[in-house]
Amino acid sequence: MRDFFADKNRRILAIALAVVIFVAVMGAMGNPWVSSAFNYMTKGLSSVSAAVTSAADEKTYDELVEENKKLSKEAADLRTQLVDYYDLKDENARLWKYYNITKSNPDFQILPANVIRRDSNDEFYSFTIDAGTNSGIELQDPVITENGLIGFVSSVNAASGKVTTVLSPDFQAGALAKKTSDNGIVTGNSSYSDQGLTTLAKIDAAAKIQKGDIVVSSGIGGIYPANLIVGKVRELRIDEYDATKFAVVEPYEDIKKVTDVVVLTDFKNKGEVKQAATGEAR
Numbered sequence: 001m002r003d004f005f006a007d008k009n010r011r012i013l014a015i016a017l018a019v020v021i022f023v024a025v026m027g028a029m030g031n032p033w034v035s036s037a038f039n040y041m042t043k044g045l046s047s048v049s050a051a052v053t054s055a056a057d058e059k060t061y062d063e064l065v066e067e068n069k070k071l072s073k074e075a076a077d078l079r080t081q082l083v084d085y086y087d088l089k090d091e092n093a094r095l096w097k098y099y100n101i102t103k104s105n106p107d108f109q110i111l112p113a114n115v116i117r118r119d120s121n122d123e124f125y126s127f128t129i130d131a132g133t134n135s136g137i138e139l140q141d142p143v144i145t146e147n148g149l150i151g152f153v154s155s156v157n158a159a160s161g162k163v164t165t166v167l168s169p170d171f172q173a174g175a176l177a178k179k180t181s182d183n184g185i186v187t188g189n190s191s192y193s194d195q196g197l198t199t200l201a202k203i204d205a206a207a208k209i210q211k212g213d214i215v216v217s218s219g220i221g222g223i224y225p226a227n228l229i230v231g232k233v234r235e236l237r238i239d240e241y242d243a244t245k246f247a248v249v250e251p252y253e254d255i256k257k258v259t260d261v262v263v264l265t266d267f268k269n270k271g272e273v274k275q276a277a278t279g280e281a282r
Contacts, residue, residue, distance in 0.1 A: 111136060111137065112262050113129035113130055113135075113262070114130045123193055124169075124170075126168065128161065132156050137153055139154070140152055141153045148252050148253055152164060167193040167255060169187055173224050174218040176218050177214070196255060198231065199249060202244060207245060209236065210236075215249050225267045225270075230249060231250045232249065
């Protein structure tokens with residue numbers, strides 16, 4: 001109570017209230033002069049009250065400005081933390097998605113990456129990822145998803161890399177039908193790329209490969225490790241130009257819509273062909 005009366009404006013307000021109460025009581029008893037006095041005092045009280053409120057508001061405003069600055073900074077910090085949380089959550093989700101791959105292939109060194117750009121003029125659906133040489137990526141590194149092999153790194157800079165997909169004729173990988181061991185070369189074909197399909201070419205005429213067979217990488221050459229799933233045989237055909245047998249292969253991944261991938265930066269026997277050509281030990 002003592003603190004309340006320490007403020008000058010509050011003391012004035014208290015006195016004014018006491019006078020008003022007194023005048024109101026007297027007015028209720030029928031004194032005409034009291035009514036006039038009551039009106040006068042009410043106006044005065046309004047002025048005093050407004051002055052006190054104004055002073056209080058002015059003081060509170062400064063406090064609110066400081067509080068608003070503090071809250072704005074806290075909100076900005078929370079937004080940053082939330083973005084970091086979502087980034088970490090996405091990274092963990094991607095790593096968990098590829099856990100089985102690394103568990104089955106402990107020699108694999110993988111690097112998750114996001115698709116950040118697509119070339120709308122490329123009929124073979126190449127794309128750019130957000131990882132490059134600064135992350136340890138090299139030319140010809142295989143690119144996979146949880147559903148299998150989808151391409152390779154065809155060009156790279158410090159921060160990004162271009163991926164040529166299995167739908168492109170520029171992609172060539174030794175492969176075989178898992179069930180029959182009939183081998184050939186997985187390569188894209190412009191007649192099928194728009195349908196999201198690739199081919200297993202150069203199949204022996206006596207091959208027993210059938211529709212529905214699973215096609216995997218053979219591992220020959222050192223560019224791609226063995227047993228990376230490419231897709232399943234959709235149909236068998238004869239090439240009209242050289243009369244060779246080939247299979248139309250449907251990848252297990254929808255390459256046109258893929259949004260995140262994994263780059264195989266290292267694996268057993270990587271670069272086997274290069275080592276043989278330079279005389280280095282395998």
